[in-house]
Amino acid sequence: MENVSYAKSASLLERAKKVLAGGVSSEFRKYNHPHAIFYSHAEGSRIYDVDGNEYLDFTLSQGPLIIGHSHPHVLKSVAEYTERGQLFAGQHMKEIELAEKINQLIPSAELMRFCLDGSSAVHTAFRVARAKTGRKKFLRFEGHYHGWFDNVAWGLSGKDAAALGDREQPNAFPWSDGLPEHAREEFIILPWNDLALLKETVEKHQHEIAAIITEPVMCNNGCILPEEGFLEGMRELCTKYGIALIFDEVITGFRLSISGAQDYFGITPDMSIFAKAMGSGYPISAIVGKKEWMQAIENAKVIHAGTMNASNPTIAAALATIEVLEQEQPYDRMFQLGNRLMEGLRKAAADANQDLLVQGPGPMFNTAFTDLAVIKDHRDTLACDKARLGKFIAQMHDRGVRVIGRGLWYINAVHTVEDIDHAIKVASDVLKKM
Ligand SMILES: Cc1ncc(COP(=O)(O)O)c(C=O)c1O
Structure with missing residues (x-):
């Protein structure tokens, strides 16, 4: 060529x-x-x-x-299940089957909700964390991508390291025009893989921090593995201070193992986000979490909604994908x-x-x-x-x-x-x- x-x-x-x-x-x-x-x-x-x-x-x-593209089992399952209808604005069998399967496979998935994409599922997790803790901020890391919404489209700008300033208090530049300035007040940002700095910052700001969100492997910039003890240390800090630990498994989910990075590294977060590989290209994601966090959605203290959520083709695609992964390992x-x-x-x-x-x-x-x-x-x-x-x-x-x-x-x-x-x-x- x-x-x-x-x-x-x-x-x-x-x-x-x-x-x-x-x-x-x-x-x-x-x-x-x-x-x-x-x-x-x-x-x-x-x-x-x-x-x-x-x-x-x-x-x-x-x-x-x-x-792979156009996997026959996925295409067949989607076609068959969609023949019965596309979207019921109500519940259906395969939706329970998929949730049961994920509950079985993913350590943190006691309860879940399905959404359309990674960005909206991340958004939901922040809402749950704020609601349960009564705190306003989340802590995130430079170079980690959590979607394109207002409060996460920062710290990805590709400026040079000098522009990012102090490691202790980095500058986070907006990735887009049109972001509201108050979105910058919603988060604390730090370099990744520095447990001492994370500890110091969390201890200082514990009363403000509702959640820490991390890609368990920093896939979106450099494909960096967590240093020995970093995720463990993060887990301990979150438990100690009542902070939600959110694993953004949009890339690692169903890719590092069928049970995600949380199983691969043996660290169970409070909530996690799955998307991409879960649905073989159909618009489906999941926010999953421990009951003590997800009950905010269960009892409608936190609203999570979406006309198009859990449509027949997306659920059938995810279930079929996981079936193939389970069978073929x-x-x-x-x-x-x-x-x-x-x-x-x-x-x-x-x-x-x-x-x-x-x-x-x-x-x-x-x-x-x-x-x-x-x-x-x-x-x-x-x-x-x-x-x-x-x-x-x-x-x-x-x-x-x-x-x-x-x-x-x-x-x-x-x-x-x-x-x-x-x-x-x-x-x-x-x-x-x-
Ligand atoms: C780690 C991570 N989180 C969240 C997202 C956002 O997901 P989506 O593009 O489905 O909204 C992405 C997308 O690439 C991602 O890589």
């Missing part, structure tokens, strides 16, 4: 821009290479664009396609494939004399051009060579390997050893030519 053409996509984009703002329906889709791309179909680990280009997909639609394989790919990329980079840093647990990992031996927090990611990463991702794309623009790779249950070795071969060629 060296002489790849994107002509049809380019022409459709011009047409789309006349009616869709920027030609897309989610900001990130603008930043595909070389511009927003129009796709015609996708199956398994492959996705095809309207110009007839085929891609080996490590984007997986930003994570959800954990059992692809996790060891996904770790092995991820590690094989990470090792292969490291070797390809070393052979080409490129300082490509590859890090992450395996089912997801990050690539960055930097001379750092390890990326420890968000501030480290800001010093990485983004221009070189852009070229690498673009040239991989031109050769039929699709990776998320910020350097994040996702493995799924239908990637094969041949897929992995092919991606390594392509990366090796690209890195040598760069």
Whole structure:
């Protein structure tokens, strides 16, 4: 695909821009290479664009396609269940079955509610935490992404580390115009993976903090694992001071293990958010939690609602996805494939004399051009060579390997050893030519 053409996509984009703002329906889709791309179909680990280009997909639609595109069991279950109706504004059988399944699998999931996406589920968890504790603020971490709503669209701006100021009291820049200034007063922000600083801050502000929210692995910036004792320490602080510990498992859920990062690390949060891989691309998420927290929703002290929540196709898709994951138990394989790919990329980079840093647990990992031996927090990611990463991702794309623009790779249950070795071969060629 060296002489790849994107002509049809380019022409459709011009047409789309006349009616869709920027030609897309989610900001990130603008930043595909070389511009927003129009796709015609996708199956398994492959996705095809309207110009007839085929891609080996490590984007997986930003994570959800954990059992591959167009999985037959998902499509069949959705079709059959949707034939009975789409949305009842009432309860239905598979909704209970899905909730029972999640209750069985996820340690913190004593009670739950289904929502449409990660952002709205995060929003619900904050409301519960404020209601139960009577406190106003939540504590979060630089570089962690919790959706695009007003009070979390901060601290992701990509400014350089100097602009972020003191580690003890970082500046958090708005990610968007139009955010209300009072949203900045809703949260305390800190660098991640610094337990001493977290402890000091929580002890100082305990009476204000309703919740601490964290991605259990910092997937959205650098794919950073928690340091030994960090999540444990966070759990202890939350228990000690009556603060809600919220795990944002939108990426780690059903990806690190079928029971989430909370099972993988053996730390049970008070509430957690699941989305992406839970629903194979259908709009479903869940806020799950311990009864003592979720009873605020149970007894309607906290309102959670949504016309479109738990529609038949979304519930059927999630149940079918989890059935496949339970039956196939692809996790060891996904770790092995991820590690094989990470090792292969490291070797390809070393052979080409490129300082490509590859890090992450395996089912997801990050690539960055930097001379750092390890990326420890968000501030480290800001010093990485983004221009070189852009070229690498673009040239991989031109050769039929699709990776998320910020350097994040996702493995799924239908990637094969041949897929992995092919991606390594392509990366090796690209890195040598760069
Ligand atoms: C960790 C995390 N939390 C929350 C969200 C927001 O989820 P959604 O895009 O479904 O609103 C995302 C999205 O990428 C995410 O990665």
